[in-house]
Amino acid sequence: MTQLALVIDLNVCVGCHACVTSCKEWNTSGDAGSLADLMPYGKDPSGTFFNRVQTFEVGHYPETQTVHFPKSCLHCEDPPCVPVCPTGASYKRAEDGIVLVDYDKCIGCKYCAWACPYGARELDAKQKVMKKCTLCVDRIYDEKLPERDRKPACVLACPTSARLFGDVHDPESEVSRAIRERGGYALMPEWETRPANQYLPRRESAPCDPPTPSSSSPR
Amino acid sequence: MDTSAPRTQAKTTTCYMCACRCGIRVHLRDGEVRYIDGNPDHPLNHGVICAKGASGIMKQYSPARLTQPLRRKAGAERGAGELEPISWDEAMSMLTDRLARIRASDPSRFALFTGRDQMQALTGLFARQFGTPNYAAHGGFCSVNMAAGMIYTIGGSFWEFGGPDLDHAKLFVMVGTAEDHHSNPLKIALSKFKRSGGKFISINPVRTGYSAIADEWIPIRPGTDGALLLALTHELVATGLIDREFVARCTNAGYLVDLDEASERHGLPMRDAAREVEFPLYPQNHWWWDEATDRAVPAHATDATPRLDGEFMLEGKRVKPAFALLEERLRECTPEWAEAITGIPAVRIRRLAHEMGTVARDQAFELPIPWTDAWGTRHDKVIGRPVAFHAMRGLAAHSNGFHAIRSLAILMSLLGTIDRPGGFLHKAPYPRAVPPSAKPPNGPLAVKPNAPLSGPPLGWPAAPEDLFIHEDGRPLRIDKGFSWEYPLAVHGLMHNVIANAWRGDPYPIDTLMIFMANMAWNSSMRPEEARRMLNDKDANGEYRIPFLVVCDAFQSETTAYADLVLPDTTYLERHDVMSLLDRPISEFDGPTDSVRVPVLPPTGQCRPFQEVLVDLASRLGLPAFTNADGTRKYRDYPDFIVRWETEPGSGVGFLSGWRGTAGDRSLKGEPNADQWARYAENNCVHHTKLDPSMQYMRNWNRGYLEFARDMGFRKLDNPLVIQLYSEPLQHFRLAAQGRRPGRQPPEHLRERVAKYCDPLPFYYPPLETQAIDRDAYPLAAVTQRPMAMYHSWDSQNPWLRQIHSHNYLFVNPLTARAQSIDDGGWMWAESPWGRVRCMARYSEAVEPGTVWTWNAIGKAPGAWRLAPDADEAERGFLLNHLITDELPQGGARISNSDPVTGQAGWYDVRVRIRRAGADEPEMTAPAFAPMPALPGTRSRTPAWIAYFAGRKKST
Amino acid sequence: MRPAYSVVFLTTLIGAGQGLFVAAFMAEAVARLAGESVPTTFLVRASIGIVALGAGGLVASFFHLGRPERAWRSAAMWRTSWLSREVIALPAFIALAAAYGLLHARGHGGTFLVGLLALAACIALFTCTAMIYACIRFLQEWASPLTFVNFVLMGCASGFTLAAALAAWQAPALLAPFTTGAIALTLAALVSRVASLKRNARLQPRSTTQSAIGARGPDAVQKSRGFTGGSFNTREFFHGVGAPGMRAILAAFLALAFVVPVALIVAGRDGAGPWLALAFAVQYTGLVAERWYFLADARHPQNLYYQSVA
C-alpha cells in the first residue's frame, strides 16, 4: 500500500518561506480554497496556511545551531485526528495514505484539531471548515499537468530542494532511501501517530574554538 | 481541473518581487492570476521560486497601488499627503516645461536618482542626454564598496558581476551575506554544494538563513573583517600556502615599484618609456626582475619568472616588487593582532588560513580545456583551486569596506582562485579593465545648456584628472561623488542627495526625480531628518528642494512628499529588459539577458516609467531620442529597445538575443523588429554559451578578450592584470602628498586622501567608531534582509506581512540581562544620532557585542494603505533612526561613508541599550503622523480577503 | 486550551440534567421497593427540568459548530467517534426522560421500564461526554479515568442539589434522601476533583521542544513560530490567563462548586426551599468555573510549536 509523504531535509533548509507562500497561492485558488486572511492590512493579520516555517535555536553561543523547521500535516499512518471526527469529513485515503478533509461534510467542530498533537490543522475563519495540507492532491494526479509539475507546490518551489516527495512505503523511493541513509526521524514519536512525513537531521558541524569575550568594539 | 481548463493559460515572464530576476510562469484563470511558479526552463532559477515571488498575486492586487497621476494640492504641506488627481497630459506637460527650462539654463539643476530598479542603462542614458551629471542609482548606499573594491583589484566582483563556482568548490567561505541579489540561484547552489560534501563556513556576527546551515559559524565583530582577512593573508604568505605561479603571471605582484623619495612617480610601478605600447590607456610596459637572469626584464616576458621579494636598482632608482611591499604591509597583521580586533581566536584564524591554503593546494584539479593567454602562451588545461568565497554588504556597508574588500580580493588572488574552476568566476560583461575605461566628466565644461553630457555621468576614475570637480577642488555633483571626499564614488552617493540639495551644498537644485526609491523612509539614514528637509522652506517661503517628482507603484512614505506622483505599472504589466549594457543575469558560462513582457493589462492609468522616460526624452528633444528633423524617433519603449544602438550601426543594443534582420545573430547584429516576440517565445531569456576555451581565466584569456572586444563588452582586448598593488590609489595619494603635478586636494582633505588612498589594503576602525565615544556606545547594530520581504515594499502584501508584520531587536541574552531587558520586553536602543523604542528578542545566535533586526519592517502609519494601528506602525521599527548620514569633522561635517568610494556606512552604527520604563507606552518610538489614503488607491481596505482566482468552483 | 463556553454550558447543563434524572429515578425505584410512591407532580416537574437542561445543553452545543446547519451529519461516525456517540446519546436521553415524565403525567404504567432505559442512556451519555476528553491521549490532563468519575459525580451532585430544591416544594418526604445525597455526592466530587488536580500537578508533559522538532541538544528554544500575527493555532489552544488568574479561578470553583453549596444545603436541610435553590445556583456557577478550568488546564502539545514571535 502506498503512503505518500514529504521528507524534509533540515540540513539544507535555509528558512526562506518559499514553501509557505507557494502553498498558500496554490491552495487558495485550488480545491482547498479559498484560504481566508483576516485583517490583511490591519493589526494582527492572521490567515489560513497549511505550512509554516519556524525557527529554533539549539545550544548556547557560540555553539549555537539555528534550525529552520517547516511544519505541515504529517499524514500520520495512525492519525488520531481521523477517528474522532463525528461526520467522517476527516479521512485517510486507502490508496495513497493522504489524510484529507471533506469540506462539504465538515461541521467545523474543531475536534480533529484538538486531536492533532502537531497543530497541523487550521479552521478557515471564513468558510468555517477545517483545513490542512492536502499534499496537493489536486496537483499530483493532474494528468493535464506536465509530468514534472505533478508534485506539491511547496516541493517544486523549494530552492534548496529540502522537500522530498514520494512513497515512504516503497523501499526504493527517493524518500525511503533518504530516511534510511540520512537517519530520518518522526516528530513526537511518544504519541505513536506514526507520521508519514519525516525529517532529516542536521549534519554535525565542526566545533569551534573557545571564543574570546567580545570587548566593546573594534580597536 | 482548473490548471488545465481552457479558461486558464500560462505566460512566461521575469519576476520582479526582487532584483534576482528569476523566470516565472504566470498562470491566469479568467484573466486573474491563479498562481505564479518558477519557470523550469529558466537558467537562473530552474523552476524554483521564493516566498516573495510566490506572493506576486497580493502585490498585483494591492490596495496600495497608485492608479493615476497625482499633484500636490495648492497650499498643501509636503508630507501631509494631500494630493489630487491630474491627467497624464497635464503631468507630462508640467514636467516637460519645467525640465525644458532647466535644461536651457543649467541641466545640473535636475537630479535623477533611482532605487531598486535595474534599468540604469536607460535612466543613465536619459540623464546623459539631458545633460545632468546628477544621476545615480542606489549603488552608493547599497554595495558600491563591493563593486569598486573588487573591480579596482580583479576587474570583476561579487554582486551581479561574478560569484562562487560551487559546482567545483570543496570549501566555501561566505562573508557577511544574508540573502543577496542572487537569491534562488545561491540557494540552489548551496544545497547542491552541501549535498556533494563540500564544507561551508560562514563569517557573520549573526547565525540565520544561510549561516544556519553552515558547517562552521565564525562570529565576528562588525566592521572588523578587514583585520581578519589581512591576518588570513598574513598566514598564507607566511606559510607559503599561495599560488606563486598564478600570483607572478596574473597579478602585478612582480612589477617593480619606484621607491625613489624624490620621484613624482614614487610608489608607482616603473614603466619602460622606450617600449612601444599596444594600449596607451593601459600601457603594458612594466618591469619584472627575472629570477633566472637576475636582471630587469619586461613584465610578463614569457620566458621570465619575476622575483616577488628583494630590492633592486633600476634606472638609478631603488625599486621593489609590489609583492614585497604587500608582504611588508602584512608583517604586522598577525592572527594575534586580528584576534584583539575581531574577537576571533588566533588559533582559529590560523586553522582557517591553513584550511584554505591546503584545500586550494592539495585538492587542486585540472580541466582538459585548451586556451591561449594574452601573452601568446598556449595552455592545454585549466587549473581549478576549489576554494570559493562570497561576500556582500557585511563587508561593503562599512566606511572601511573598500579596503576590507580589497583585502578579500587579494586573498582570493593569492590562493589563485580568480576566474578559475572552483573559485571566483566572472559573469559577462565582466571582467572589465582594472579600472574600466569609462570615465566620469572631469570638469565644469562637461555641463552645457541644451546639450548632452560629454560622457556618461558615472565612470571609473584612475587618477585625479578623472575627478568631477572645479579646478579649485569643489565638487561638481550634488552628491559630491568623484570629488576629493569620495574619489572612487563609482555609483554616486544617493544617501547624501537630499541633505546636500536642502543645504544647497555644493549648489541648490530645482527638480529632484526619484524612481523606485523610498527616500523618505527606509533608504535614508535618519529618515526624520530627510522628511524635515524635504518639507523645509527658505526665507521667502520657497521649498529648499523646489520640485519633487516621485515615480512609484505604491503609496510609499515618499509619495506623501511629492509635488508630482507618476503611477508606475507592476512587473506583470510592463515591458522591461535586463540588459548586458546594465546588470544582466549572465551565467558563468556566458552572457545572458532577459526581458519582462506584460501578462496583465495596466491597472487604472498606470504607465510604465520606461514609457514615461522615452516620451519625456522625445518631448524634450533629447538627441538620442529624436530624428534629424526633430521629430520623435521611437514610437514607444519596446520600439526604442529594439532599434537603439550604442553607436549607429554598432549592432550592439539593449538585447543580445535574436539580433540581425533574420533574427539569427546573438550579441551583435542589426536591430530585429521581432526581437520581443522571440524573447516571449523563448522564456523571455537569451543565453549565449561560451566555448569552454573562453569560460575561464578570462582576465588573461586571449580568445575571450578578443570576443569581449568584438561583442562590445569592452573597447580593448588588453589583459586584465590583477592589481594587488593599486596604481590609481597611489596617484591620488601622490597628489595628496603634493608629490605629483596636476590636481591637488584642498588642504583640509590632504591628510584624508593620503591616508585612505593607500595602494595597499589596510585595516582601520570605521569612521563612526573613530568619531564617537566607543565606551558610551558599546554595541554594534546591524540589519539583515528577511528572505520573505523585499525592503519596504512587501508590507502591503498580506501573505508576506503575516510573516513579518513587525520586528524585534535580537540581543544576546548575556547582553540583554546585563541591562535587565526581558525576552520580548520593551527596550530603548540609542545611538549618538537617535533612539528607537522596540521589543527585544533573546538570541544565542548573535555575537554578544552585536544587536540586529530585520530591515525595513517598520512603516509610517497609513503608508502602504495599512491601517494606522497596523503592527508595522505600532510595533515595527526602522534601525535607520539610529544611523547618521553625516559625521562631525572638525567644524564641518562629512558623509558617513567610505572615504574612498562614498559607500554608506550603514553597519557602522554603535548603540547602547536599556530597559524601557514600566510607565512607557508599549509602542515603538519615534512615532509619525498617519498618512491619508492617496486618491486612486483603494479608499477602504477590506477587513478580510479570501482570494480565489476566477470564477468560484461549482461545488 | 482555550475553553469554549458552548462546551462549558453543554457539559454542565446536561450534567445537572442527568443528575436530576438519577435522583428522580432512584427516588421512584427506592419507593417502589418500599411499596411506597413518589408524588407524580414531583416526577413530572423533575422530568420537565431534565428535558429543559438537556435541551439547553443541546442548544449550547450548536454554538460550538462552524457549520451548525450540517449538525445532522455528526451522528455518522458513532463507530469510532465519542463525539458522534454523544450526539446520539444526548437526544436519546432527552427523549427517554421526556417519555418518562409523560408516562407519569398520563399515569400510564411502564414508567419503571422506560426509567431503566433512560438510566442506561444517562450512563451512556456520561461516558460519551467524559470520553470525548479522556480519549485524547496526549492531552494528559484529560486522559484519565478521573475525568469520567468527575463528570459523573459533579453531574449527580448538581442534579441532587436541584432535586432537593424541587423536593422542598413538591415532595418534602424526599428532602432528607436528596439533601444527604447531594452533600455526599458533592463531597465525593470534591475528593475526586482534588485527586485529579493533584494528578495533573504532578504530570510530566511527555512532549518537549526536543521531541517536537527532533533536536539533538537538550536546550532547544523557539525563536519564531513563523508568523507575527495570529492564527487558528494561537487562538484555539491558548487561554491567555496568567497563573494568578488560574489560581483565583481554581479557588473560586472549589468554593462555589463544593464548599458553599454543602453549607447552604445543610442550612436548607429542613425544607428551606430558597436556601436549596440558592445552593443549586451557586453550585452550578461553581461548576461552570470548574469546567472552564478543566478545559483551560490541558496543555496541548501543539503549543510547543507556537511559543515565540520574531
Ligand SMILES: Nc1nc2c(c(=O)[nH]1)N[C@H]1C(S)=C(S)[C@@H](COP(=O)(O)OP(=O)(O)OC[C@H]3O[C@@H](n4cnc5c(=O)[nH]c(N)nc54)[C@H](O)[C@@H]3O)O[C@H]1N2
Ligand atoms: N537600516 C538599513 N537601511 C537600508 C539598508 C540596510 O541594510 N539597513 N539597505 C539599503 C540598501 S542596500 C538599499 S538597496 C535600499 C533599498 O531601499 P529603496 O531603494 O527605497 O527600495 P525599496 O524600499 O525596496 O522600494 C523603493 C520603492 O520602490 C517602489 N516600487 C516597488 N515596485 C515598483 C515598481 O514596479 N515601479 C516603481 N516605480 N516603484 C516600485 C516601492 O513602492 C518603494 O516605494 O535600502 C537601504 N536602506
Ligand SMILES: Nc1nc2c(c(=O)[nH]1)N[C@H]1C(S)=C(S)[C@@H](COP(=O)(O)OP(=O)(O)OC[C@H]3O[C@@H](n4cnc5c(=O)[nH]c(N)nc54)[C@H](O)[C@@H]3O)O[C@H]1N2
Ligand atoms: N529577500 C530579500 N532579498 C534581497 C533584499 C531584500 O530586501 N529582501 N535586498 C536586496 C538588496 S538591495 C541587496 S543590496 C542585497 C544585500 O544582500 P546582503 O548583503 O546579503 O544583505 P544584508 O542583509 O545587508 O546582509 C548583510 C549580512 O552581513 C552581516 N554583517 C553585518 N555586518 C557585518 C560585518 O561587519 N562582518 C560580517 N562578516 N558580516 C556582517 C549581517 O549579519 C547580514 O547577515 O540583498 C538583495 N536581496
Ligand code: SF4
Ligand atoms: S522552501 Fe525549502 S528551504 Fe525554504 S523554508 Fe521551505 S523547506 Fe526550507
Ligand code: SF4
Ligand atoms: S499531523 Fe495532525 S492532522 Fe495530520 S494526520 Fe497527523 S494528526 Fe492528523
Ligand code: SF4
Ligand atoms: S472539524 Fe470537521 S473534520 Fe474536524 S472533526 Fe469536526 S467535522 Fe470532522
Ligand code: SF4
Ligand atoms: S504539500 Fe501542498 S498543501 Fe501540503 S504543504 Fe506542500 S504545498 Fe501545501
Ligand code: SF4
Ligand atoms: S528571488 Fe526574487 S526574482 Fe526570484 S522569485 Fe524570488 S522574488 Fe522573484
Ligand SMILES: [Mo]
Ligand atoms: Mo541594495
